[in-house]
Each structure stands twice: as structure tokens, then as C-alpha cells.
Amino acid sequence: MRPLDAIRSLKLKLGIVIVATVVGTVGVLVVGRRAGLALEWRLVAAVAMGVLVAQLLARGMTSPLREMAAASRAMARGDYGRRVHATSRDEVGELARSFNTMAAELATVDRQRRDLVANVSHELRTPIGALQVLLENLIDGVAEPDEQTLRTAHAQTERLGRLVEQLLDLSRLDSGAVPLRPSAFAAAPLLEQVAEEGRLHAAQPVDVRWEAEPADLRLTGDSDRLHQVLANLVDNAVRHSPSGGRVTIRARRLAHAGHSHGGHAELSVSDQGPGIPAADLERVFERFFRTDRSRTAADGGTGLGLAIARSIVDAHGGSIRATNEPIGSRFVVELPIR
Ligand SMILES: Nc1ncnc2c1ncn2[C@@H]1O[C@H](COP(=O)(O)OP(=O)(O)O)[C@@H](O)[C@H]1O
Ligand SMILES: [Mg+2]
Known part of the structure; x- marks a missing residue:
């Protein structure tokens, strides 16, 4: 349970933690004195109470930060699947949510990049494979270097050239390398x-x-x-x-x-x-x-x-x-x- 999740400001949360800790400690001191406890025991009890209250209330306040650090390290290694638990409504929660959005976007870009590479390889392999078979047949004497065969080879190279040309064009457009001249x-x-x-x-x-x-x-x-x-x-x-x-x-x-x-x-x-x-x-x-x-x-x-x-x-x-x-x-x- 994260008791202070609903509060929107980190400052206010810290204030509440401090005040509650002080109240808790003082309370224990007062009760201890009424009960006639020795000073040392009262102090020990007060410190224990302070730690307990702070732990309880501050719970979950910084854990998203630790998660984000871990997720960033995972991203640097190429793992974009990690998400941060963002339940609080304060600035840390806000940051965690932005972090998750960013991670999702990076994951999409990464997937698109992989898809593109896979597609490009596939598209290049087909005409290259066809050309290779054709040339092998010519070398082995299985096929004659007649006009039809050469035309087929030529068509495949044209297709390859066009593909590479268009890929370059797309990457130039994407990067804005060639500005428009309106x-x-x-x-x-x-x-x-x-x-x-x-x-x-x-x-x-x-x-x-x-x-x-x-x-x-x-x-x-x-x-x-x-x-x-x-x-x-x-x-x-x-x-x-x-x-x-x-x-x-x-x-x-x-x-x-x-x-x-x-x-x-x-x-x-x-x-x-x-x-x-x-x-x-x-x-x-x-x-x-x-x-x-x-x-x-x-x-x-x-x-x-x-x-x-x-x-x-x-x-x-x-x-x-x-x-x-x-x-x-x-x-x-x-x-x-x-
Ligand atoms: N006028 C059209 N009528 C029917 N299908 C079309 C038409 N224009 C495009 N398409 C479809 O959209 C696809 C993508 O078009 P395009 O990006 O120009 O690639 P390409 O023309 O090289 O196949 C085509 O393969 C075709 O299936
Ligand atoms: Mg077309």
C-alpha cells in the first residue's frame, strides 16, 4: 500500500512525512514519560517510532526512480520491454508515466527499424537470387547467353537499382537531408x-x-x-x-x-x-x-x-x-x- 499516492505534490508529501514523523516521535516521548519509562528507553522508542512512520508514509515515493534507473540500463542493452509502475500522482509519478510513453515509442521505432531491415534484405534477396541462378547457368553452359536470358538479367538489375534508389530516397526524405525547394x-x-x-x-x-x-x-x-x-x-x-x-x-x-x-x-x-x-x-x-x-x-x-x-x-x-x-x-x- 502506498498511503500518499493521491497527493499531487512531492513537496506536500515530504511535508506530511516530516510532520507525521515529528508528531509520532513526540507522542511516544510524552506517552513514555507518563508511563514512567526511563529516558534511554523513551529515546529508543521515539527513534523507532520516527523510522516506522517515515517508512510507512514515504513508501513508494522513490521506488519509481529506482525502477526508471533499472529500465534505462535495460534500454541501453536493447531491451525496450520494461515499464515503470506509476501509481502516484505527484511529479515522480508524472515522470514515470512520461518515461513509459517514451519507452513505448522507442520500442515502436526499434521494431520498425528491425522490420525495415528484414524487408529490405528479403526484397534484395529475390532479384539477387534470380540473377545468381541465371549467371551460374550461363557459366555452366546450361543456358545460352541469348537475348531473352540477357534481358531477364537486365530486368533484375534494373529492379535492384530502382529498389536501392527508392530506399535512398526514402531515407533522405525521412532525415530531411534534401530540403524542399518550394x-x-x-x-x-x-x-x-x-x-x-x-x-x-x-x-x-x-x-x-x-x-x-x-x-x-x-x-x-x-x-x-x-x-x-x-x-x-x-x-x-x-x-x-x-x-x-x-x-x-x-x-x-x-x-x-x-x-x-x-x-x-x-x-x-x-x-x-x-x-x-x-x-x-x-x-x-x-x-x-x-x-x-x-x-x-x-x-x-x-x-x-x-x-x-x-x-x-x-x-x-x-x-x-x-x-x-x-x-x-x-x-x-x-x-x-x-
Ligand atoms: N491504382 C491502384 N489500384 C489498385 N491497387 C493499387 C493502386 N495503386 C496502388 N495499389 C496497391 O498499393 C500497393 C503499393 O503501391 P506502391 O507503393 O506504389 O508500390 P508498387 O507500385 O511498387 O507495387 C500496390 O502494390 C498495389 O497493391
Ligand atoms: Mg507504385
Whole structure:
């Protein structure tokens, strides 16, 4: 039992402990004298009483500090699982609760780091393994160095290169190593360019359209980075489109009461593909997440595109989300305009 847990101030608690100890000691002295006890015995009893009262009341006041010290040492060794018992409501309890929050956050970061390393190794191993087998076959003369074989090898190296490139990009974005270079620019040329690139890269005929509302809409941000975001969304949309499907890129100003300047712009990319399972709408932005691993691994998808897009949009102070339409999916980016 911790009798003083409900008190919010450490100072007040110490005061209570001191006063109670003094009262206890004096009480014993007085009672001892009335009972006719010798002075020595009275003093011994008083000291014992003082120690008892202090022990009883101060119980649990400092134990969170000791626990925190032990937990910090465990953390330094890489064990993030320890938590401190925080029952008191004073400053020490407050500190213990903050400590627990911090420990939980560190544990999450640590887990994410481990997951990332595991994912990266896995993703690198697949194309490297395929390349290795292929080259071994060539050396052993089992396979001929014909065009098809070399093309396969080339595709694997391209995939590896892209993966490494995207990982570097993500880590740069995360660390803020490459600052954004924001400017104001017209939306229409950006949309036109992205649409053109989407058409060029499509493996099947896809009708890529764009529209800006108003036509002279201006965006603010790092135009290269925003181009990267849209190109990524259009690339996904085109890849998931059925033959002859339509991909629409739209930019519009969001109605904003009472503001002629500022507010938000909305950029969206919609397709007529299979859509995204409802449970995965948020997960598609996770690193290496793919709804269909077999298919996307074959067509070169890394599962990093949307994670990069989200990092870029976040850095702009905006948001990105995925939704499903009656037919197909729609990705919506909201950006503040300054
Ligand atoms: N337009 C879309 N329609 C259906 N699924 C999509 C669409 N865009 C993205 N996805 C899903 O989200 C996953 C993650 O996308 P992304 O991060 O760009 O990785 P990648 O394109 O390399 O697979 C894709 O593998 C796919 O499963
Ligand atoms: Mg992609």
C-alpha cells in the first residue's frame, strides 16, 4: 500500500512525512514519560517510532526512480520491454508515466527499424537470387547467353537499382537531408506532363486525361517532388487499369470560406481498375506493402512508391489518402496553398 499516492505534490508529501514523523516521535516521548519509562528507553522508542512512520508514509515515493534507473540500463542493452509502475500522482509519478510513453515509442521505432531491415534484405534477396541462378547457368553452359536470358538479367538489375534508389530516397526524405525547394507554379503544365508520361509508360492502351479547375490554378511546393508524387500515382493507376480504361488526373481548389489567398488544393488520380480491398486502404502507404505480391513483383513494383509519396506530401504539410470508387480507386492529395 502506498498511503500518499493521491497527493499531487512531492513537496506536500515530504511535508506530511516530516510532520507525521515529528508528531509520532513526540507522542511516544510524552506517552513514555507518563508511563514512567526511563529516558534511554523513551529515546529508543521515539527513534523507532520516527523510522516506522517515515517508512510507512514515504513508501513508494522513490521506488519509481529506482525502477526508471533499472529500465534505462535495460534500454541501453536493447531491451525496450520494461515499464515503470506509476501509481502516484505527484511529479515522480508524472515522470514515470512520461518515461513509459517514451519507452513505448522507442520500442515502436526499434521494431520498425528491425522490420525495415528484414524487408529490405528479403526484397534484395529475390532479384539477387534470380540473377545468381541465371549467371551460374550461363557459366555452366546450361543456358545460352541469348537475348531473352540477357534481358531477364537486365530486368533484375534494373529492379535492384530502382529498389536501392527508392530506399535512398526514402531515407533522405525521412532525415530531411534534401530540403524542399518550394515555389508557386501553375498546375496545368504539371498535369499535362504527368499524363503524357503515363501514356508513354503504359503497357496496354490507357486513356489518360487531366483537368484543372480553375484552369490557371497555381500550387505551392517543390514542383519536382510533387511531380514525383503524381507520376507515382499515375503509374500505379495505369498499371492497374484494364485495357482501354481511363485514368483521370484532376486538380482543383478546395472551397475555403472567406479566404481569397491560401486554402487548399486537391490533386487526385482515379482509375477504372480493380480497386483496393477496404482493409488495405491505409496499408498501401506502408513500405513494401503490396496487395498482390506475385503480380507486382513480376511487373517491377517495389511497394515503396506510395510510402515515398506520403513522405513527400507530409513534408509539404498536406495529406494523401486512398479511396474506392464504384469502379476503380482514387488517390487524393490535399496540399496547402500559400
Ligand atoms: N491504382 C491502384 N489500384 C489498385 N491497387 C493499387 C493502386 N495503386 C496502388 N495499389 C496497391 O498499393 C500497393 C503499393 O503501391 P506502391 O507503393 O506504389 O508500390 P508498387 O507500385 O511498387 O507495387 C500496390 O502494390 C498495389 O497493391
Ligand atoms: Mg507504385
